[in-house]
């Protein structure tokens with residue numbers, strides 16, 4: 359008698375039973391999810407409640423992937439402000455509902471969403487529990503303090519000036535500002551982290567290859583999220599030659615990894631700065647009260663990597679959005695230039711130099727332009743999920759049990775016509791009235807929400823103000839006009855945590871005078 363199958367059946371039915379068992383288990387799970395599961399009453403598509411494969415299809419396959427954020431918007435149109443977007447997660451689109459972020463002292467980040475996407479890099483932004491997050495964020499927050507950012511102001515200004523000088527020298531050429539702004543953002547972030555920028559702005563092509571490689575990596579991250587986090591570690595462990603053969607962009611990823619490795623190692627081995635001299639970011643973490651296991655090379659490398667990644671795409675996408683809107687609307691561009699011109703003239707009269715960040719913040723139209731950019735750019739179309747472990751939360755008549763993953767998407771608020779009239783229009787004027795500005799500011803949330811709020815918001819804001827004032831101010835010495843660019847070339851389409859357009863990016867033709875010449879195909 360067969361001890362594995364004591365009923366005397368032959369091998370064939372065993373195989374059938376072996377196949378049947380997982381099917382029955384899957385069926386029971388689906389029935390449970392649709393009937394007894396605590397989220398069974400939350401509205402949403404039938405398939406999304408049954409299986410995570412529904413989300414995986416939109417994230418990995420449909421229209422090139424990264425499209426679940428659009429499907430979630432569609433679900434809200436169909437089912438209302440609260441929807442079950444997968445078997446274990448609800449998404450809420452209501453500008454006045456903030457409970458899960460208010461309780462962020464107890465909320466954690468879902469591991470499957472963040473850790474599987476970003477890979478095994480133990481950094482602040484993927485810390486799962488609130489306690490670990492607070493521990494890691496503490497010393498970083500010291501480094502991102504306003505006073506420390508001010509110390510790096512000359513480095514930031516130098517990067518913006520370098521970009522302007524390159525554009526000035528590109529008279530008659532077509533330039534991809536999508537690439538150029540990514541270089542600017544990377545050099546600002548690395549200049550701030552290490553005191554010396556990586557030099558992407560010196561790359562003759564504005565490092566198009568690197569920018570393409572970032573896109574490839576984050577797309578792989580999305581696949582990894584839906585394949586149990588296995589894909590990214592597998593890719594990282596491939597020999598360089600094999601990885602490059604699979605996708606040439608991975609060569610550039612390796613280059614970035616090597617550059618970061620040597621910078622982090624150099625900082626770790628630097629002698630302690632003299633009293634009063636600045637520490638760089640890695641030195642700040644090393645000198646902090648973090649426990650030794652939080653100061654290892656992999657930890658410091660991961661932190662550096664995450665800060666640079668967090669600062670690059672986001673800032674660049676915001677600058678792209680602002681520039682595209684201004685170049686499509688001569689009236690707004692004229693108004694901006696007039697305000698910058700008047701402010702600069704006033705400063706010159708008082709014997710001052712070029713407009714600085716503190717001056718620019720006082721200019722209402724410039725501030726409106728930056729705020730509209732932050733509102734419309736949508737650099738992180740991703741939802742920002744949290745799990746409130748120890749407390750049920752409520753949305754209207756629905757009780758959301760403790761342990762449920764809950765998410766919101768800041769862009770839903772930014773596009774809500776009840777908060778921002780004509781939400782799709784770029785209207786810097788809407789920020790002019792101080793009373794109205796106070797109201798709107800409560801709903802401007804590009805930096806995320808709660809205890810996990812963006813650490814780089816001041817750095818990014820300074821970058822944006824300076825870039826806008828230098829690119830469009832009277833001293834720029836060049837003009838830009840859109841070159842063969844449609845909305846789909848720059849508007850975020852794919853969400854791979856950050857937003858990426860479908861098309862070729864924002865391209866402009868540079869000209870010294872107002873007249874657009876016939877230029878060379880360019881940079």
Ligand code: HEM
Pocket residue numbers: 482483484495547664665666668669670672673676737738742804805806807809810811812813814815817818
């Ligand atoms: C316009 C530019 C930027 C936007 C819109 C933006 C947006 C965001 C958002 C939405 C989050 C929260 C993510 C989450 O909840 O999972 C975040 C976190 C973060 N950002 Fe930014 N960011 C920008 C620029 C920067 C810059 C320039 C840096 C640094 C160089 C930076 C560093 C970080 C870090 C370290 C975190 C993680 C914070 C934490 O988990 O405690 N960001 N950012």
